[in-house]
Amino acid sequence: MEATETVLCSLLAVDLTDYCYRVCSRCQRVLPSDNNGLASSSFCNFCKSKEPKLLYRILMSIATDTSVKTVICFDRAATVLFGCSADEFFHFTKLNPLAASMVNQVFDGEMLRMTLTRPHNRNAQHMRVTSIVPLRSGFQPAIVTLTHICTKNASLGNCSTTNHTLRKGRAVVLDDPNEETQTALVADPNQEKSQKKGMILPFKPLTMTFHNVNYYVDMPKEMRSQGVPETRLQLLSNVSGVFSPGVLTALVGSSGAGKTTLMDVLAGRKTGGYTEGDIRISGHPNEQTFARISGYVEQNDIHSPQVTVEESLWFSASLCLPKEISKEQKKVGMDEFYLIWLRYG
Structure with missing residues (x-):
């Protein structure tokens, strides 16, 4: 039996460490292994086949509205996301170092609907992606954009060219180490002409995730004088969520529910009190330097001098x-x- 769930998530990071399983070529079940983790037999106990093959997997970090988790992706889902099988994508990134360094930027903030399954056995460490549906209308597989990046930079010696066919795609703002400014690389020539007519402000979309955030302040003296035994007053209790680039997110609640407190904690504006929980920016732990790449507009009631x-x-x-x-x-x-x-x- 397998536990199945469907989630809406954003892709944070892709692990390019290639790893493969020795599986049955018919049913793709993992073949029995010995104590050292090596396959001890080519015979499948389920379908009685004697034809093994290597099945590569890709680890990915995703963020849902409640948590950040690591999932495992095989060829079926990899074809949708990357445009090729897992082993072909590993081979492509090894031949093109620039593509390996840019894959996370290409996918940063991409919204997806995934169906995840976890077998009911002790060896299952990560949930498996059984199906994946991109939610953006202009989505194209990563290898298309990465191939175009490598083709554009081949003359600069950053990576080798490939023979993959380019398809019409979206513009991606990239960091070119050989140029002083950022350039929008597009797969459509007509779109490239339109990009030259205006000015594009360089920026890198980031995803903020927070899980089980708690915030405490010292118990006020008035409440302690009334016999309250606790030394701390909890203002936020196990709050989780995700802010994705390009997605308008509304934080609603009654007066005093903690909306402003949560925003101050996430923005690092709370100098006093005690904060607990996991706050990450595109999969990386939040640091004090977050203020350099973010803007925070506070609520401020301003009265006009022209009214009574x-x-x-x-x-x-x-x-x-x-x-x-x-x-x-x-x-x-x-x-x-x-x-x-x-x-x-």
């Missing part, structure tokens, strides 16, 4: 107070505020 105090209060009340409160009740609250201000102001 009453108009400013009415505008704020209309935005902040619930719809269930009538205009008459809002007006009564404003009048009470005026009386308090006149009495104690």
Whole structure:
């Protein structure tokens, strides 16, 4: 029996360490091995075949809305994602070092729908990708874009040329070590002409994932004086999620739910308190240098000098107070505020 689940995820990283299994050529089940991990027989106990073959696998790190995990990909899924079998892709990256260094940038932030299975045995360390569907309409296999990169850079000696056929594809912003600026490389000549008409600001799309984030502050003295035994007050409890490039993500919740606190923690704006959990940027642990590559716009209520105090209060009340409160009740609250201000102001 196998456990199966379908997830929406973004691809973070691809492991280019080639590894293969000795399997049956008919049913592709792994052949029995000895204590050293070597195949001890070419005979398949399931289909009784005596025809073994080597099956290569690719490890990938993916991010869902709740966690970051490592999955294993074989030829069927590799053909969709890379445009070739796993062993052919390993051979391609060995012949083209630049392609090996650029594969993670090509896939960074790509949204996919994967069906994952995990056999119910003790040897299964990672879930297997049984099917994969790209969610972007202009998706093309990685080997198409990587082949074009190598073809463009062959004259500079960065990598060798290949004979793969290029297909019409999207533009990818790349870092060229031999140029001072970044260039948009495209597989479509007509698209390349249109790119020259405007200016492209260089940037690298990044994916932020966070898993089981907790945030604590010291317990206020007022609460300790009331007999609260805890020394810390928890403001965030096991919050997980993912922010993908090109995807508008809304963080919603009632007042005091912790929306601003979560954003401050993820942006590294919290200088006090205690933060726990795993926060990663494109698969790498978040560091203090994250502020150099990110921007954070905080909420700030600004009142126009052209309106009166009453108009400013009415505008704020209309935005902040619930719809269930009538205009008459809002007006009564404003009048009470005026009386308090006149009495104690």
